[in-house]
Amino acid sequence: MRVMAQMGMVMNLDKCIGCHTCSVTCKQAWTNRSGVEYVWFNNVETRPGQGYPRRYQDQEQWKGGWVRNRRGRLTLKAGGRWRKLMTIFANPVLPNIRDYYEPWTYDYEMLTDAPLGDDFPVAQPKSLISGEPMAIEWSANWDDDLGGAPEHAPRDPIVERLRRESEDAVKLDYEQAFMFFLPRICEHCLNPSCVASCPSGAMYKRVEDGIVLVDQDQCRGWRMCVTGCPYKKVYFNHRTGKAEKCTFCYPRVEVGLPTVCSETCVGRLRYIGLFLYDADRVTAAASVADERDLYESQLDLLLDPHDPAVIAQARADGIAEDWLAAARRSPVYKLAKQYRVALPLHPEFRTMPMVWYIPPLSPVVDRLTETGHDGEDAGNLFGAIDALRIPISYLAELFTAGDPEPVRGVLQKLAAMRAYMRDVTLDRPRDESVAGAVGMTGREIVEMYRLLAIAKYEERYVIPTAYEGEAHQLEELACSLDVDGGPGMVGSGPFGEGSGSPMPVSVETFHALRHRQTGDRVTDPEDRGARINLLNWDGKGRPAGLFPPPHESPPDEAPPGPGDITGRSAATPSSSDPGVDR
Amino acid sequence: MNGIDVLLWGVLPYLMVVVLVGGTIWRYRYDKFGWTTRSSELYESRLLRIGSPLFHFGLLVVIVGHVIGLVIPKSWTDAAGLSQEAYHVQALLLGAIAGFCTLVGVGILVYRRRTTGPVFRATTRNDKLMYVVLVAAIVAGLATTLLGAAGGEEHNYRLTVSPWFRSLFVLQPDVAAMSGSGLAFQLHTLIGMVLFTIWPFTRLVHAFTAPVHYLFRPYIVYRSRRPGAARPTRPGWDRTR
Incomplete structure (x- = not known):
């Protein structure tokens, strides 16, 4: 066992209203420069939708992440070392700028400088790539809020897969449509395929906190990381010729502040904290045969920060005491492993992503109430989960490689929390059987409620600072x-x-x-x-x-x-x- | 052998080496951030996918050909039983094919650079100068190869250019040998020296950091936040193949 610390994030999708504040503040902080106009370290996607860049989840097209070969070993989907070097002169699976979108600005000067005439002057859109006038046809969230869904949503790779399996699994008709929002940042994976793809060795995972970064001085612009990342969260700065990616706002995190996207999140749905994991077992965990076992094997990597054996080994591996204390209070550990309500995004890419998601419980209470039922009764809620507007199968394709059971378990826990907490709020006797039905205790439910619903700042963000001894360097x-x-x-x-x-x-x-x-x-x-x-x-x-x-x-x-x-x-x-x- | 010959073939090569080595070290220290391929694949990939591999792989063969032709003395191949004619045929074939691929490749790349708006916008004056010298070197080199096909003793570079090239390394430049070679060879050599002189100051530097070490390193790279701290002796998990 070799204990390493990892900064992780959990996002509670139940609370995301798709306001894009995280994206905008992140962009202002990190990518408001020329060359990265199209770069969104943080973006919010409407699901079902194609995502950003378009259809990035379709790895048959983009070849990101790892695959398990016939001998049971992990290999990069886009090819191994030799193949990488042989295709280095023209990467065959690099997304084109049009797979993202062509960034533009407007010719605002025209509004004030146009000569007097009969027509109102207009500010024409102009491409920031070619400088020519252009027609705007796509952007980072063109299909926001299901805009153009009849046309675009059927091309969502998950919708396509579900449709292949059953004819009417995902309904896109207006009356039956569902949607939810999926904010995405770099996953800061335990087994990062972008790092493995970098021929220069410029990308690395930080030993202390697991943040994946690009060394701007060592990057030579070979572009293999862009292909390697299945989430397409490494971007190519087309002006400097270097790769850039989400930094987990490490200058902020190092001094104990949450990332910009978390700090500015209106819904307060993001949680930041530490995971302790066993670095020796990562490759084995990522290599399990059945894709549907990847969620469990990833969960197995996370070590219990209260376990004396783990603490002793962590000390031996040089993790400081304040970090161990932070790991014990970590909200992300609680949500992912203890309560098991947070799920990883696309574990089937085998990168062991470290940004976790609490799947959305559709507006189920109102729906039940409309049909004349008691919408917050535990029995009714459990029964309704399989008939939710957001199909469990869709969520399962996102979070558990298609296995509906973990998703159902999470949604039942969220439903149980509502039913249990109603009794608490109304000062009625607590029904411990509701908690027991989802494998929790009443005490745990109350704790989880406090973390998810009250969500105090100090409890959402438990971020240890960089070591005291290093402070002068910071x-x-x-x-x-x-x-x-x-x-x-x-x-x-x-x-x-x-x-x-x-x-x-x-x-x-x-x-x-x-x-x-x-x-x-x-x-x-x-x-x-x-x-x-x-x-x-x-x-x-x-x-x-x-x-x-x-x-x-x-x-x-x-x-x-x-x-x-x-x-x-x-x-x-x-x-x-x-x-x-x- | 006159003063100009001494200047061209006795002094200039060493100046070139000083600028190449010194310039590269200076650039590496001063401008690591600017040390990149400056790829434009994001803008345009259809032409690049043909032109770039054609150019680069052709160039790699051309480099191998130069090494064989310049470094291995004629007496060695003679001793190995390779006749002058046989050597000539294989060198001509290999050189002509590789040189042609390189020229076509760079032709496609220059055409792409000029006609694709975004790529042309991203082209600096530095790039343009580099392209002129690079294309001139390739054209002159291909011309010498084709002239060599015409035969003639003055086109046998292994009796003129190669001895001069090797003599440079022992600091006894054989100026007479080089000045006795044909004009085409002299022109190609001069352009080549100009190319190597400007090399450290252009985007060509990316060739010096060809990522061969990628074949040997573990897939996952760890680094410590502390700048001075040694990297862990052992990566977090076993090498993935």
Whole structure:
């Protein structure tokens, strides 16, 4: 046994309203640069739908992930080492930009500069790839909220598979349609096929927290990782010629802050915490013969952080005490292994993904009530689960390689929680048989309810910081904000886009970050290279530089400021507890 | 043998090596982030899928041919019982086919680069200069091969160019041998030296980091967050095949 720590995430799909806030804030933080216009480290897909990029789940087309060969060993679906090197000059299964979408902007200048005429000027869409006017035909969430579903949803690979198996499994008629949202980030897999695909060895899994990253200095742009990842969550920056991917916001996580997507999630549906797993058994667990056993074998890898033997081995393997304590409080361990309500996405890709999902329970209570039943009665709820609008078979194809039993088990637990908690809320005697029917105790149900429904900030995010001993390195003392142009320096060196000395990955220092999180004053952005990061703006007052200096206004006239917008002046004292409304 | 010959064949090669080696080291230290293939496959893959393998595999054969022709002395192949005619035929066949593939490949790639809007937009001036020198080197090289088919003692590069090439490594450049070779060979050699001189400053550097080590490393790579920390001696699990 070799114990390693892994940062994991759980998303509660029951709560996702598909608002895309996570996608937008992530994009603002990480991919608002040229070359990555089409890149969404976080995206939210409507299911049924084709996903992003289109039909990425169809591995017969895209050849991502691992397969088990005849000898029972794992091999990359796109081919082994020799095949990779032989196809390195033109990767045969690399998605084209049109499989994502052609990014565009609008010719806004036309709106103000058009000559006077009879027609209203329009801002034409222009491709950011070719610079030419273009017709917008697809985007990252073109089929959002089932938009165009009659046309697009039948091409959902899961819908196709289910239709092959039974004629009427997935209904797409308006009256019978279902949908739910699936937010996706990089899975930070235990057995990452992107890392295995990288010929340069530029991709790696971090020993300390299992975050999968791309070394931008070592990446040579061979593009094999894009093919290797079955979730298509490694992207190619077409300006710098380097691969980029979700970083699990490691600069934030290292100082104990949740990722941007989690922090800004309106539904508060994301959970971040540690898994302890047995690194020696990963390959064996990923190689089990039957795809439907992969969920259980993945669960088996996760070690009980309360087990004294595990703790002793973890200490021997160099995991710090505060990390072990965090692992014991980990919400993701509780949801995935203890309560068994979170499921991995597409375990059949054999990458051992570490972002888990609680499947959505359809609006079942209302439906039952409409039909004259007691919608929150446990018996009625259990009976209704197989008749849910979101077919269990669809969820099973997503989360358990087609095995409906684990999904049914999760939905029954969620239903039991409702029935049990109704008695608690109404101050009626608790019906322990409801808890027992799903293999839980009443106490466990209440705990799970607290984690899922109350979902306090401190309980959703249990993130140990990077080791004390390393703290001085995290401060980036050598961080070169004073290099040419500072952190905002973007542009071309003599050898093309992005060449030249490397820029610091994170322009935030540890202290600046903590100061802003805990201070009640606005951090002066002047010392940050005069860039305003609105993501970090806490809404308190007006950071200097938010607005450009007033243009040729008389010096004695006060410039308009956002104090007028918010109705508060910058001097308004903040609330006493900044954490209270998070 | 005059002053120009000494300059071209006695001094220039060493200057080229200094710039190539020094420039590569400098680039590696200064511009690791810019050290990439700068692939444009995302924009266009139909033509690339034909042109790029044609060019690269052709070039690999061409490189092997150069090594054989320049490094192995004529006396060795003679001793092995390979007649001049037989050597000539195989070198011509191999060289012509590989050279032709390379030329067609680079032709497709240049055509693609010029006609595909997004690819052309991503082309720097540096790239354009590199393409001119690269195509000139290939054309001149193919010309020497075809001229060699015409026969004639001055086209037997193994008596002129090859001894000069080997003499460079012992720091006794045989300028007379090189100046006695045909104009086509001299032109090809000069263009080649220009190509190697600009090499470190173009996208061609990606060839120096050809990922051969991929064949030997474990599939999953671990790294520690601590920059100074040694990598674990043992990967987390056994090598996957």
